[in-house]
Amino acid sequence: MKNKGGVILLTVIISALCLYYLSFTFVSRRVQKEAIEAATDINNNTNFVKKQAYLDSVWKEPVYNLLGIDFTYQEIKKTELNLGLDLQGGMHVTLEVSPIEIVKGISGNSQDENFLQALETAKEAIKGTQLDFVDEFYSAYQKLAPGEKLSYIFATEANQGKISLKSTDEEVLQVINDEVNGAIDRSFNILRTRIDRFGTSQPNIQRLPGTGRIQIELPGVDNPARVRKLLQGVAKLEFWEVNEVNEIGATLSAINDLLVKEMQAKLALEKTITAQDEKTNDSDAINDLFENTTDSTENDLASQLESDSTSLDSAAFNSQVSPLFSLIDQRFGGLFYNLKDTAQINKILKRKDVKSIIPATMKFLWAIKPVKNQDPADSDEILELYSIKTSRGGKAPLTGEVITDARQDIDQRSSPSISMNMNATGAKKWKKLTASNINRRIAIVLDNYVYSAPNVQGEIPNGSSQITGNFTLEEAQDMANILKAGALPAPTTIVEDVVIGPTLGKVAQAQGIISILAGLIIVVLFMVAYYAKGGLVANIALLFNIFFILGILAQFSAALTLPGIAGIVLTIGMSIDANVLIFERIREELKNGAGVKQAISSGYKKAYSSIVDANVTTLLTCIILYSLGQGPVKGFAITLMIGIICSFFSAVFITRVFVEWMSKKGEQSKISFDTPLSRNLLSNINFDFIGKRKVAYIFSSVFIGIGIIAMIAKGLTLGVDFQGGRSYVVAFTDPVEPSALKISLSKTFDNQGTEVKTFGANNRLKITTSYMISDESDAADATVKAALVKGVAAHTSLQYIQDDTKLDAGKFTIASSSKVGATIADDIKNASTESVILALIAIFLYIVIRFRKWQFGLGAIIALFHDTLFVLSAFAIANLIGISFEVDQVFIAAMLTIIGYSINDTVVVFDRIRENLAIKAGSDMKKVFNQSLNDTISRTMITSITTLIVVIVLFLFGGEILKGFSFALLIGVMVGTYSSLFIATPVVIDFNKEKEKK
Secondary structure, rough: OOOHHHHHHHHHHHHHHHHHHHHHHHHHHHHHHHHHHHHHHHOOOEOOOHHHHHHOOOOOOOOEEEOOEEHHHHHHHHHHOOOOHHHHEEEEEEEOOOOHHHHHOOOOOOOOOHHHHHHHHHHHHHOOOOHHHHHHHHHHHHOOOOOOOOOHHHOOOHOOOOOOOOOHHHHHHHHHHHHHHHHHHHHHHHHHHHHEEEOOOOOOEEEOOOEEEEEEEEEEOOHHHHHHHHHOOOOEEEEEEOOOOOHHHHHHHHHHHHHHHHHHHHHHHHHHHHOOOOOOOOHHHHHHHHHHHHHHHOOHHHOOOOOOOOOOHHHHHHHHHHHHHOOOHHHHHHHEEEEEHHHHHHHOOOHHHHHHHHOEEEEEEEEEOOOOOOOOOOOOEEEEEEEOOOOOOOOEEEEHEEEEEEEEEEEEEOEEEEEEEEEHHHHHHHHHHHHHHOOOOEOOOOEEEEOOEEEOOOOOOOOOEEEEEOOOOOHHHHHHHHHHHOOOOOOOOEEEEEEEEEHHHHHHEEEHHHHHHHHHHHHHHHHHHHHHHHHHHHHHHHHHHHHHHHHHHHHOOEEEEEHHHHHHHHHOOOOOHHHHHHHHHHOOOOOOOOOHHHHHHHHHHHHHHHHHHHHHHHHHHHHHHHHOOOHHHHHHHHHHHHHHHHHHHHHHHHHHHHHHHHHHOOOHOOOOOOOOOOOOOOOOOOOOOHHHHHHHHHHHHHHHHHHHHHHHHOOOOOOHHHHEEEEEEEEOOOOHHHHHHHHHHHHHOOOOOOOEEEEOOOOEEEEOOOOOOOOOOOHHHHHHHHHHHHHHHHHHOEEEOOHHHOOOOOOOEEEEEEEEHHHHHHHHHHHHHHHHHHHHHHHHHHHHHHHHHHHHHHHHHHHHHHHHHHHHHHHHHHOOOOOOOEEEEHHHHHHHHHHHHOOOOOOHHHHHHHHHHOOOOOOOHHHHHHHHHHHOOOHHHHHHHHHHHHHHHHHHOOOOHHHHHHHHHHHHHHHHHHHHHHHHHHHHHHHHHHHHHH
């Protein structure tokens, strides 16, 4: 072997680098273990705040010394091998930036009716599609206002220099598109800054190409509510002057009078209805009738009944009728209301007749947090309603753009606060604003909530200020981070939300480790039993392969996910294939009388092209999977790509170094490639594969036909990521019957689609529902979760507990949850379809180029279509008989893996056909093809057996998350082997015959 020294040197270098990078992972685990120990009390309860405080304390401290070089914990975290969400818990979020708000902002918040209607029409049009919002908006606007130019809407002072009244629609649309894309980019950068400051270990944030979506992964997060608030807060900071109570008395009195008259009318209507029908005594029905009457007619019904005998003095109604006058405590000097009354206040303030009373220079905003009532007899929480003094343009005197720095601080009462610094423009405006409001209040407003409204003691000249309030330390830190990162240019909506609890992550870790070890041990034993010392060499290469994969993942700071572990398990099976090819070739040469050294040289040389072709075709599917996949699928693709490259190097080059060293004595060497068990196994086979092809065609057609009927009859079980909806894994201490719980939850979920099934164990259930699927708001998330908790609690009489690490008897918890909006689901389905089609096209082109005949490419593609339909049919038939496996993103990863595996098998056969056709030019094609299939049958069967071993292990021990994935691989490996023998090669023959007839 030439360049043996180069291979050894490269192996040493790669091994040293892998050791170097993996060492950081071990140190990081040690520090985290120390943090947990420091935060755990004598009752074995871990305080996560203390744990984080410990990690923060060593963040910039040296924790590792390597060859005299100190590394801080921060540097360690940048280089460690990370665990994905599914292995350690955490949160995966996809945010969508609202283009509507961006376009509204560009227009200067135009109130043109056609403009606003066009925005709403476009919003509805793009739901669940790949349509462009701006294009749909323009199309809708043209229909609503034919002939009207966009420049009339967008030629504002803010757009001066970009848009004028003479601008064409095309020019305006270009500006809008640029602004929308720029806003999404700014949102991405702002969110990245916020996340980086959040302190999460190895966060991952990326913008999804061609969309307004941003995908964020936060491993280890244990406070999802805090993350959602951090990500969705627009951070629109404003400073407003505050109206005092005595300045708004006339407005409140006018509203109160309106409400009193309304109550008079209501009582009169109630009296009339009672007189007409004594049976009607339902106050709710009366309320509904009254509200419907006022809403539909918009008449002042009260004024019609002013002279009625039921008219009452307004003072008698102040405490009942008008919550605006139900002041809890006048000593506060503001408008304070019981927290439970705030919804009623909001309803009143949103009414058209009430809005008409409120001056254009006044608006009402709530405080961000309630406070305890000072009355000892009343422990309810109260919330202040601020009257804000606005300008007619609605713009605040000072906004957050002027903030240059913000940090968490401590105020004079030793409470958490936020200190801010402003730029020169901001400092000048702040000086003027504070000077004109001495002894008055200025409200500091973030996202339309008042965080504090301090009384101005004097002019503030330097632009420094402090936000005080009823903050926790975490809230103050988060707000400072948001203000420093900047305001999002538009609101964001969470369209996909996956939360995985740490307990479920630990279970997944254990299942993954068991799968790797079990698969590895079985393959190692099998290889030694079949190939003797040659098998031992293959096992050494296999260990190098796994070591390299983990080391390279650590070097790239990639995250190891459960599908990634599946990729390693699959690599264990597939990497053996290269050694099987080589050893089978060596055995052939030895049988033909070649010496040991010559047999080894010829074996490696003749197997090389097959190994290259097989690896390239599998690599093509991985690249496509990585390009179009998301989340765990991308992790699987990365791991498999690295595994293919590493297995090629270890199987072809490292094994050759060992084999040549062991055979340096030539015929006197004790190296062997067979055992008494395998010596005559699968040899001298002469099966007529080509002659049996029609039987195979009939069998495949019948099976696929049954599968199609099953798909039509019952369909496939689509995962949440393909159909949209919300999914929860609910854990109990004791078994719970899924079917009974499903009946109860169906009622809770308003009889919407609900599925309940066991998830890995009979005390863990996966609950999926389409309830409120069209509403992707946080409020809807909370409503669905509350309905789930209420339904489960009612059915089981158990208590819900949020912390899944404290689950015990009498309680249940939500171990993980996921939400996928309908639009995201469509995107995933489209990307999955594209990935399969692109993989088939890429493989077809490669085969045609490599083998110089389109028949080979066609045979390969037909076999792959056959394999895809066969696996889908197997899923449909299993579903029909009551064995349900989800079809989701991970299933698509399995399908592409099957395509890669099947073409790997087919290419090896085609390579032998090409070799035999060159040797026996002019021979009967059927005989050559049959001989080639029989020549490679031992390699085909051994590769299939080793791969099946690891896939079966994955199916048995890989856990519920990978059950569908491993079932697809199980069927796929078997059918891939079958199709390479009975479908792909015979198809080449059949199409050659048709060509000859013509």
